[in-house]
Amino acid sequence: MDLFDGHCDTVSRCWGRGWRLRSNPGNLDLERGSRFGAWGQFFALFAAREDPGTPGVEAACRGQYAFFQREMAQNGDRMVHCRTGAEAKAAFAAGKGAAFLSVEGAELLGCSLEGLDWAFQAGVRAVNLTWNYANALSGSCMEEPERGLSPQGRAFCRRMGELGMLVDVSHLSDAGFWDVAETVEGPFLATHSNARALCPHPRNLTDEMCRELARRGAVAGINLFRDFLGEGAGVEAVADHIEHFLDLGGAGSVALGGDLDGCGDRLPGGIAGVQDLEIIAEELLRRNYPEELLHAICFDNLMRVVNQVCTM
Numbered sequence: 001m002d003l004f005d006g007h008c009d010t011v012s013r014c015w016g017r018g019w020r021l022r023s024n025p026g027n028l029d030l031e032r033g034s035r036f037g038a039w040g041q042f043f044a045l046f047a048a049r050e051d052p053g054t055p056g057v058e059a060a061c062r063g064q065y066a067f068f069q070r071e072m073a074q075n076g077d078r079m080v081h082c083r084t085g086a087e088a089k090a091a092f093a094a095g096k097g098a099a100f101l102s103v104e105g106a107e108l109l110g111c112s113l114e115g116l117d118w119a120f121q122a123g124v125r126a127v128n129l130t131w132n133y134a135n136a137l138s139g140s141c142m143e144e145p146e147r148g149l150s151p152q153g154r155a156f157c158r159r160m161g162e163l164g165m166l167v168d169v170s171h172l173s174d175a176g177f178w179d180v181a182e183t184v185e186g187p188f189l190a191t192h193s194n195a196r197a198l199c200p201h202p203r204n205l206t207d208e209m210c211r212e213l214a215r216r217g218a219v220a221g222i223n224l225f226r227d228f229l230g231e232g233a234g235v236e237a238v239a240d241h242i243e244h245f246l247d248l249g250g251a252g253s254v255a256l257g258g259d260l261d262g263c264g265d266r267l268p269g270g271i272a273g274v275q276d277l278e279i280i281a282e283e284l285l286r287r288n289y290p291e292e293l294l295h296a297i298c299f300d301n302l303m304r305v306v307n308q309v310c311t312m
């Protein structure tokens with residue numbers, strides 16, 4: 001099975017706990033990820049402002065980036081930090097995983113174009129405009145949800161387009177989603193968001209949003225956090241969310257964004273970490289979905305968008 005997953009919090013969790021990327025007791029490590037044929041993974045830099053003992057989210061972002069760089073240098077036999085689709089292709093050809101960097105919450109970059117330019121130079125290729133907090137760019141789905149992109153938010157998105165970076169709308173307000181759809185020219189991402197029709201949580205996407213993603217050739221990654229799947233959620237619920245996207249024309253726009261290490265042990269039964277993601281494909285096979293569609297969901301759809309946007 002090939003896997004390209006849009007979101008994990010493994011870097012911030014390892015950084016906070018003194019764990020390592022190669023092998024750790026969390027949901028994802030490089031040893032377990034190497035079971036896949038081709039393995040691409042977006043690693044988020046993330047810090048919440050209430051994290052005790054952290055000197056501030058911007059400093060945490062820089063600290064996690066330094067940690068990520070050290071870990072990549074020490075594990076070059078397993079995984080390579082990639083900035084473009086071409087670099088990922090070369091990593092796969094060499095039998096290595098492709099690690100992409102993202103930033104979850106533009107406040108980690110001071111919500112500024114200077115911070116964004118730093119992130120681009122550092123090799124970050126996707127940015128969530130907000131996490132659960134509203135910031136200078138936009139309201140979030142949890143705070144000031146009626147507020148969309150500010151002029152600063154629109155300028156931030158336009159600069160991301162110039163740099164070949166992917167705007168990530170997971171955690172953004174509904175108003176922000178539609179402002180992004182209006183502002184961004186190419187495809188964008190909702191890296192770890194499910195279908196609100198099946199689980200009415202503001203973190204999830206409405207049917208209209210799912211259709212917009214499909215229309216744009218954009219991608220939504222299915223989140224494994226049980227609270228976003230629905231109560232009692234098992235692997236069947238994961239497949240149900242995927243099916244819902246497919247019913248809305250999402251064959252080219254639904255992917256995986258497991259939120260591993262972001263949802264602790266609140267994962268569906270049978271999934272303890274990245275090593276168990278095959279059971280999602282198995283469930284879809286049981287429902288008679290063709291192998292080609294499974295490959296699109298697990299790998300090709302996100303790869304296509306990265307190939308299209310991340311060219312520098």
Ligand SMILES: [Zn+2]
Pocket residue numbers: 104170171192262
């Ligand atoms: Zn998140």
